[in-house]
Amino acid sequence: MYRDELAAHIDHTVLGPETTWTDTKRVLDEAAEHEMNACIPPCYVAEAAQYAPDVTLATVIGFPHGQNAPAAKREEAVVADEDGADELDVVINVGRLKSLETGTVQEELAGVVAATPLPVKVIIETALLSDDEKHAACEAAEAAGADMVKTSTGFADSGAMVADVELMSEYLPVKASGGVGSYEDAMAMLDAGAERIGASSGVEILEGAPE
Template sequence: MDDVPERVEHTVLGPTTTPDDVRVCLDAAIQHGMRACIPPCYLPLATDYANVPLVTVIDFPHGQGGVSTACRAAQRAWDDGADELDMVCNVGLLKAGEDDAVRDHVSEVVASVPVPVKVIVEAPLLTDEELHRIGSLVAEADAAFLKTATGFSEGGATVHDVEILSQYRPVKASGGVGSWAEAEAMFEAGADRIGASSGDVIVEEWREQHDGAAPAET
């Protein structure tokens, strides 16, 4: 596995995130060859500051906005330079059995932009049956990825959840992944990406354990 850095999305999404926090995140992404996941309000700053693949979030962290609002936010994020979007699904609608509404919401956001859309499903809040349902709905909506969690609810990524979700779409394991050992377990379970505020730690530990890996540029 020699492409780990480009499969890691170094993340800063907390409610107190400042412009300087974003710059630090971008510096780490540049140094280690990672992607960066940042709040949408900082996309203009990021596109001026660094040439790294940029991911941002839509309807974060609860996914309870309207469809038209989410579509407008997605379009604005793309206009501002986002290369990929991570939207939050409406867990309440899923639990209420309103599968058509969940699928249609995702489908409309996907159709509103020409960039990949990942769907954050808050796996820690879902039963196995619900994980299978949301996996199928997201696939039907033609989203590019499933993402395990926001990191701002109950728990984060688990091997079990990744194994289920990866049956339906490529998976971004996010929430509580703070070391290379944890990231490696997610990759082995079927994850294609890792989202983590400790992305730099993950890549550094991976390099330390792989003989012949090129050192990070400084």
Template sequence: MEITRTALATMVDHTLLKTDATHAQISALVAEARELGTFSICVSPSMLPITEELGEVKVATVCGFPSGNHTPAAKAAEAAESSKLGADEVDMVINIGLLKEGRADLVEAEIAAVRQATPGLLKVIIESAALTDDEIVAACRAAEAAGADYVKTSTGFHPAGGASVHAVELMAATVGGRLGVKASGGIRDYATANAMVEAGATRLGLSGTRAVLDGSTDDGDY
């Protein structure tokens, strides 16, 4: 069953995380998010605070992005500062190397440090395309144990790729109903977005939001 354009828009973090993004582009992002009815915008911490009128649009930012190879203290400090600057949500990148070494306990600890540092909604980026199924499950369990609100597939910057239906299904099977699941990375058309929702995604990270929404054949409400 296809999700409607209106319903899909309310699940979208309208994203601009390019390294050369300008404040003028962020202003345009905010305006477009309001026009399209997206849930939030997602921008780099250096773009905070957002001075444009947001209306109902929430503000998300990233932490330890994109490599995840920051110390837990650095990630926590970044998340705390972003929250003070108006971020409603923080998307943090885990240390993938630790997970691959079998140190899910240390991954849990770094997530817990960021959880303590921000009162807002916390999403945990696991780079699912770079993980085995067992590692995906371990990352999701660590995120849940540390008190995160969401698990998220990808930064969109890793060479292994972005979101896949299989990864979203596995993440939803592991923590769905307790944590949200955000699919992000490589979602460029409506069919792919709809497939992610059917697989269990409850939030989508999109940079080409308008093009994705324009692909919907249903302009109705929920």
């Protein structure tokens, strides 16, 4: 895939616990220069929307563990929308899912979906789930009306895996995130069925792509 085409598939990301506004501006500048999207912390969305109005802004909800109260997740979504976010990446409640409370998980996700008109990607944190649980998570996301499912927060022991992307793409479009650091990594995920790549190495990925 050529560089210009690949750029639109990348969410250039900065979400570390020490992320500053300076870090965020760097990612926004790189995203704007290379025509990528950006995924940034919620606290910087309002500033980012003014600073880089032409960059598609994703932000995270219930990040990174997903254990926020459902009402708090809904409010996070509303605030992100008001601040100027274009997309929401919401972390599933893994504990609820593992306790077989799939109805509760679906209801919570549906509440976030209903809270704003923004597209919602559901982060299922594949490294923590069995294959059966991955299927259950994707089913809940699909039933809740989510737009995409996303592999990882980047804070678990591992990130995106080709087999997981293949499984998840049976349900919804997939964002492969976590450990995707090169053009070859990105293409492996896209070939497996991913439609979006989440990576802090967006520039490096594009530099490896043919022009």
